[in-house]
Amino acid sequence: MFMIFGIPGPLLFGQLLLGLINGAFYAMLSLGLAVIFGMLNIINFAHGALFMMGAFVSWMLLNYAGIGYFPSLILAPLIVGIFGLLLEKTIISRLYKLDHLYGLLLTFGLALVIEGLFRNAYGSSGMPYRIPAVLQGATNLGFMFMPNYRGWVVLAALVVCLSTWAIIEKTSLGATLRAATENAPMVQAFGVDVPRLITLTYAGGVALAAFAGVLAAPIYSVNPNMGTNFINTVFAVVVIGGMGSIMGSIVTGFALGVIEGLTKVFYPQASATVVFLVMVIVLLTRPRGLFGKAA
Amino acid sequence: MLEIKGLNAWYGESHILHGVDLEVREGEVVTLLGRNGAGKTTTMKSIMGLVPRREGSIRFRGAETIKMMPNHVAKAGIAICPEERGIFGSLSVTENLMLPPVVAPGGLDIDTIYQLFPNLKERARTAHGTRLSGGEQQMLAIARILRTGAKMLLLDEPTEGLAPVIVQQIGRTIREIKKRGFTVLLVEQNFRFAQTVADRHYVMEHGKVVDMIPNHQLESSMDKLHEYLGV
Numbered sequence: 001m002f003m004i005f006g007i008p009g010p011l012l013f014g015q016l017l018l019g020l021i022n023g024a025f026y027a028m029l030s031l032g033l034a035v036i037f038g039m040l041n042i043i044n045f046a047h048g049a050l051f052m053m054g055a056f057v058s059w060m061l062l063n064y065a066g067i068g069y070f071p072s073l074i075l076a077p078l079i080v081g082i083f084g085l086l087l088e089k090t091i092i093s094r095l096y097k098l099d100h101l102y103g104l105l106l107t108f109g110l111a112l113v114i115e116g117l118f119r120n121a122y123g124s125s126g127m128p129y130r131i132p133a134v135l136q137g138a139t140n141l142g143f144m145f146m147p148n149y150r151g152w153v154v155l156a157a158l159v160v161c162l163s164t165w166a167i168i169e170k171t172s173l174g175a176t177l178r179a180a181t182e183n184a185p186m187v188q189a190f191g192v193d194v195p196r197l198i199t200l201t202y203a204g205g206v207a208l209a210a211f212a213g214v215l216a217a218p219i220y221s222v223n224p225n226m227g228t229n230f231i232n233t234v235f236a237v238v239v240i241g242g243m244g245s246i247m248g249s250i251v252t253g254f255a256l257g258v259i260e261g262l263t264k265v266f267y268p269q270a271s272a273t274v275v276f277l278v279m280v281i282v283l284l285t286r287p288r289g290l291f292g293k294a295a
Numbered sequence: 296m297l298e299i300k301g302l303n304a305w306y307g308e309s310h311i312l313h314g315v316d317l318e319v320r321e322g323e324v325v326t327l328l329g330r331n332g333a334g335k336t337t338t339m340k341s342i343m344g345l346v347p348r349r350e351g352s353i354r355f356r357g358a359e360t361i362k363m364m365p366n367h368v369a370k371a372g373i374a375i376c377p378e379e380r381g382i383f384g385s386l387s388v389t390e391n392l393m394l395p396p397v398v399a400p401g402g403l404d405i406d407t408i409y410q411l412f413p414n415l416k417e418r419a420r421t422a423h424g425t426r427l428s429g430g431e432q433q434m435l436a437i438a439r440i441l442r443t444g445a446k447m448l449l450l451d452e453p454t455e456g457l458a459p460v461i462v463q464q465i466g467r468t469i470r471e472i473k474k475r476g477f478t479v480l481l482v483e484q485n486f487r488f489a490q491t492v493a494d495r496h497y498v499m500e501h502g503k504v505v506d507m508i509p510n511h512q513l514e515s516s517m518d519k520l521h522e523y524l525g526v
Contacts, residue, residue, distance in 0.1 A: 172393060172394075178383070182384065183383065188366045190366075190374070190396065193366050194366065
C-alpha cells in the first residue's frame, strides 16, 4: 500500500472523493441560493427543505408509482419546482417591499412546516433508496476503487452547475436576468414581465435544490432532516463565495467539500468546523466574499 | 399619438405633478423645458408607469394607459431612455443593445444602428456596458430602444454633461429618427439644443405645463423663456 504524507493512499483518495461528493451538493445548493438571492433579494432558508422534498418526491415516485431513478431526475425537480412557483406566487411575493429579515423569517418558518409535515407522515428514521442498477458497482481507477454512483453524482452536479452558469452568463435570457438583478424597474420598462421572471427564477432555484435531492437520495437515507444537515454548511459556502456570485458558489462549493474531506484525514476533530473557520478568515479579510462584487 | 390630461404623480408623500396637460402628435419632436425640479423627469416616468402613484389620463394611440404596468406600456409601443441612462454593468455592450425585447415590427436593424452610431460597433465587444464613456453610454441607451419597434420615444436629457461634439451627434440622430417616422418627447435643459431638433416646446413649472411655444416662435419668445428658465 502506498503512502502520501504518512497517510495510506486509498484512505486519502477515499476522503477526497467524499469531499467532492459533499462539495457537489454544496455547489448545487449554494448556486440555487445565489440565483434566488440575486433576483428576489431573499435568503431562502427553505432551500434545505426543498432539497429534502426532491429526495422524497423521487422516493414517492418509485414506491407509489413505480417510476424509477432516471425519470425522477427530471420529474422530481419539475414537481418541486411547481411547488416553489406556488410558494412564490402566494406567499413569498408579498414580502418584496419589506426588509430582508422578513423573507428570512418566512422561509425559515416554511422550512420548519415542510419538514414537520414529512416527519409526521414518514417519521425521522429515514428510508433507503436503491442505487439504479446501471450505476451499481465500482470502478478501479488504479489508485483507488470509485463507487460508480458517486462518480456519477460528481459528474451530474458538474454538468448541472456549468449549464446553469452558461444559461445565466451566455444566453439572452441570462442577460435579462442579470439586468433585472441590477435594475428591475428599468427592465420592466423595456417590456419584460419582471414579476413573472422573478417567479420563474425562484422555481428554477428550487428545481436545482430538488435535483440535488434526487441525486442525494441513494447516498444518504431519505429523511426529513437531510436538508437541515446540509444547509448550515451551504450558507457558509454562500457567504464565503460571495452573495449572488454564480461561478463563486460553484467553485467555493466544490473547494470547501474537498477541504472538509482532507481535514477528515489529517485532523478529523476539526472536520465539522473547518468550513466555518474558513468563513471567519474570509469575512475578516474579504467581507464581501471571495467572488463577491463591491456593493 | 400621446395625449396627457390632468396628470398627477406622487413619490411617497410628495406630490410632484399637479395636473400636467400635453399632447404629442405622430411624427413630432416635442420638448419639455423647465428648471430643475419642475417635474420633467417625473412626467417621463409617469408616462412609462415608473412612479409609485399617478392619476389622470395618459392616452396612447387612443388607449388609456394610466393603469398599465410598465411592461404593458412598453408593449404598447413607448420606449424610454432614462436620465441616468440605465446601462447595465453586468451586461456586455452587445447584451445591453439586445436587451429590450422587440415589441412591434418596424424597429431599426443592427446594421442601421451601427451606421447611426459607429462608435458602438467599435465597442461592441466591451464586456461591461458601464466601461463606455458617458457619450457612448448615451448612444447605447438611445440605440437599444430604436431596435424594439416602439415608435414613441421618451428621451430624458440625452445631452446632459456631454461634450459639444457628442451633443451635435445626438442632435443629428434625433433629426434622423424623426425622418424615419419616430415620435419623440424630449426633456431638455438646453433650449439652444432643443431649438435645433424640436417642433414644439412645452414649458413646465412646479409640476404643471405653463406654456407651449412652437419652434418658429422660440426666437421671439426669448424674454418669456429666460424668465421661465431663470437663465
